[in-house]
Amino acid sequence: MLISAALVMLMTPGLAFFYGGMVRAKSVLNMLMMSFISLGVVTVLWVLYGYSLTFGNDLGGGLLGGFDFVNLNNIVGTLVGVAPTDAAAPWVDGHQIPHVVFVVFQLMFAIITAALISGAIADRAKFWSWTIFIAFWVTIVYFPVAHWVFNFNGVTGTDFVGGWIANKLGALDFAGGTAVHINAGAAALALVLVLGKRKGWPREPMRPHNLPFVLLGAGLLWFGWYGFNAGSALGAGDLAGVAFLTTTAATAAAILGWLIVEQIRDGKPTTLGAASGAIAGLVAITPACGFVNPLGALAIGLVAGVLCALAVSLKFKLGYDDSLDVVGVHLVGGLTGTILIGLFATTSVNSAGKEGLFYGGGLELLGKQAAAAGAVMAYSFVATLIIAFIIQKTIGFRVSAEAEATGIDEAEHAESGYEFSSLRSGGTTSAKHAEHTAEKVSATAAAGKEG
Template sequence: MLNAGDTAWVLASAALVMLMTPGLAFFYGGMVRVKSVLNMLMMNFICLAIVSVLWVLYGFGESFSTDAFSGLIGNFSQAGFANTWGHLAGFATAATSTSPAVAWPGSDALPVIVFAMFQLMFAVITPALISGAIADRAKFWGWALFVVLWVTIVYFPVAHWVFSFDGFMGPDSAGGWIANKLKALDFAGGTAVHINAGAAGLALALVLGKRKGWPKDTGRPHNVPFVLLGAALLWFGWYGFNAGSALSAGDLAGVAFTNTTVATAAAVLGWLLVEQLRFGKPTTLGAASGAVAGLVAITPACGYVTPLGSIAIGVIAGALCALAISLKYKLGFDDSLDVVGVHLVGGLVGTLLIGFFGTTSVNSLGADGLFYGGGLGLLGRQAAAAFTVLAYSFVVTLILGFIIKAAGGFRVSTEDEVNGIDEAQHAESAYDFGQSVLGGHSGSGPAALAAASKDGAALEGSKA
């Protein structure tokens, strides 16, 4: 039967996850140069527009309709949001014999359209995460085209693999291979979201190449308070991401909420400790980045580990991600905002450590990891899921990136990069550092230029 409390919780969680995308925009926007902050914000914001429309047209059907071929892709029967309103999902609506042993949702049914909107927000933020890898040098419409192609060919199928469970959309519905055949554990998206986005970020960084002057000129963050604000908004929204993935307002949601909090806190400490030991000072940027690393790592594990296990995952992720961001200098790829070091590495850490810290004492529908007598089986399944998603995302993104680049639509010119990508791509600048002498107009772009030109002509006429 329908549970109104669970339905309200999932709707609220969807709203929290939606907030993560503008939060990410602030997080990334504060780290880029002053002349490219608007482009960074727009690269994130446009994902809300593009993916929301595609999700209704075919994305939800591609991801969650009953399986069409060997657990790889849905059959599109719910394209256009067909059979979403007025229908219920959940294992309470399916025959007991077809209900798989999975950790979510709760025992009650959930409106399909509510679940669809919750999952939409995951689909929105995943390509937005990739944008940080190519900051300061991507054409806006080239990026928009990439988002369309990438979510269609990469994210929607991978979401089917990881999130679509047999029996959830109805007694006869079949889902994806990772969830139902491999039976790897991913509570809220370590593979489908973070490893997926991190691998794609690495591929695009290689396709677009290095920024002008990198690595000697790395570009200082133009607004560190923005970075911390963005991290705080991400942390807040992440409760919807993780605790909301219980799909029920119960004990499991409380466990995920708790683990999200303490893992993130521990990761901040782990990152800052590495900074102190390596550089002699802890930084604000490091604290914000450590928080995001912890959030990433606990995402797949939050419904399967104890709070003590989540602290261990957070510390390990914070320290390893702090060390991993140096790899781009050693290996020579320009990952502008450390998408690889935080999301790819953090996603791998969290996904693999379930194989050590997972315990059925927290979630009877999970599995015991190595430290709880479970042997190496779970760790092997986790590794298979993680590296399959990594390889698929990397290879397909590389191909898509080279196609768009060959068409001349992906990287801005050197002149535009040096002079300012905001002005070149959007005819705007983020900040007004002084009013125009012509009538006191502020801002930039076509409207401001036209207003200034009009006032200038009037001024010349009065002189005559």
């Protein structure tokens, strides 16, 4: 579980490279920082009150956890997990792990969920406004939603009551299709509407400046995703193996689905498409990985690859500037995987799950999955819209037009990702040396004219 937690932590730097390569060169550092700052802000809040609001005893109605674990009190020396007779949670065989390990594992989910949103507003957000947004967003949106989805009755305390989606509705979400991807995707759409379009979009081409970065980031995300999905089994057993296998199968199918769409639509399969297809498959299989067999995983991945490839073009038709396709990949992919559980779930791979429509379960599970997805999407969208609007009207959320034109890296961080000077760089190149070199060039040019 500690290794799984470390793998999920690696996903945030991986996301930074994935997003960083997709922006223009003048925005790469800001894009990297928007992911990295999530590591700082969310961790501090998680220790102070975030874990408690997520996994504490419910305050009423299955909406929010209590204050049992404020400042991470009362966790050392205790276990979390489910007893073998508790069929509500997705873990079979009664897995239990040290409480403190569960705390750090779930922390990494909170960190990357906030970071995911940043890609939608690339090139135009103030860094400190984004930082403040993260603090409010995880407090008002992520912690409650994660409580709804991840906090099963009795998991963190013998008599503790958990969230309404996990326990009352009974929808299935093994590793975070609702709490992570639908949540982040809906928030991204709300932010895009508040901040508006980038200057020149879609008239000017805004191509990725470093596709190798994009593939590196996608590879790191895929690697870390095994901790995300297989780690959610809470133990290195058969269920973890199922999640590992279905994650791989769905991701592979999604790559093919995305590239086939590109070939038919554009005439060429692209590197960016392959990387995006992989992420679409990973997103879609996340809620389903512990409830479907490998054949179901292939179907989910293929459908997600096709739908997400088609969805990313909607921003041009509908006029919303989702810079790096967070809505098209995470919202659409999350919805796809969450709802398709209602078709492909089977208790043959997880006795704690339910049967989907294709395995004789009828429409009941499909309805529960749609209800969970719709509730998370609506709450996240509305709450994010309000948070972003308040920040925009008070301290301002968007950089100036001049900063956006000249480069957000220089404007927000006084740095640039690349040194394009023709002069020698490094510690031995001083300003005086550069000035002296320029004077010599001018003198040589003048002598040539006189000659």
